[in-house]
Amino acid sequence: MLLVASILVVGQMYIVMPLYGAMASDFAVTTSAAAWTSTAFGIAYAIGFLFAGPMSDRYGPRRMMVSGLLATAVLTGLVAMAQGLVSATVLRSLQGAAAATFAPAAFSYVAMRVRPGHRVFVLSCVTSSMLASAVLMQLAAQQVVSALGWEAAFAACAPALGIVALGTHFLLRPTPGSGGTSLLSALARMPRLYCQRRLLVLYLATMTLLGSFVGVFTAIAIGGVSNDPHSLLVLRVAGLPAMLAVPFLVAFLQRFSAIDRAAAGFLVAAGAAVMASLFDGQLSHQALALFLLAGALAVSAPALVERIGQAAPAERGAATALYAFSMFLGGSLGGQAVSAFAAGGIAPALMWIGAALLLGFVLVNLSRRL
Structure with a gap:
């Protein structure tokens, strides 16, 4: 249930991207204007994390997931x-x-x-599903819009989210909340988490992770292969098998600490980004490099969650909410930053992505000393 919910919920960020043209035509606006539907979602999504974490601590994670899924189902249908x-x-x-x-x-x-x-395995599955949703939901939406129109993409997701909400209620175990702490008090304590030096550098590393991931898709879309549908499809889905395979490597990965896994993932991803830039125009080689990059990030993401949870065990909900906020903030900034370099081709954009990932590697290692 967690994996299906991860794909459906996080995928709502990406599902609208293939729908811009159809929505622009239906609403009689430009495609850039239609993109505001994505920006509005993103801003609310990032801000929502700041409230969701303390609310999860107060009311319990299962109750928050069920109520949130039901609300998302209703609003998705209204869209x-x-x-x-x-x-x-x-x-x-x-x-x-x-x-x-x-x-x-x-x-x-x-x-x-x-x-x-079992925790590392489950975290790897959940984070891999969240990353994979970027590919899966865009591909699904593209198929739906060509046959039934943009509305059908949201209309199909609404009942699916409702069913997952019911499954979450009946299949997941109850989880207690802290009860006594008010939401305002919990929110007031969140800046203190950002002021802890170890957590701060981990949050900054988290920003480079999703910023680089989104940056790859931005570079692919506008970096010189968008006029070739076959190449665009190959590069978009190249990392999907790696993201799905990483959870099955947990027995091996658990031999290493969370901080070591996070650092190694950043370093491999940085090398893969640079390798992909050097193979500009060689589709199979670039696809292999992006396969390695996606797999490495799928290793780092759950390791960062685990490390952040270890650093703030008494305020795990708030700490993970700031992790999610940092991820999405990085994703928003990463796409915009990479677009400035992608106009000159995919190679320079991938070089800058490699530099960002190397910075993430440095930040993760810096957290060891704090």
């Missing part, structure tokens, strides 16, 4: 009924706020209810 750009943008922002309740609660649930021996 499909939007009659104009303004209403679609407002509904997407509300959808983003509701969807933000899932990730912090899911990470807290795993920490509370999964035995330590």
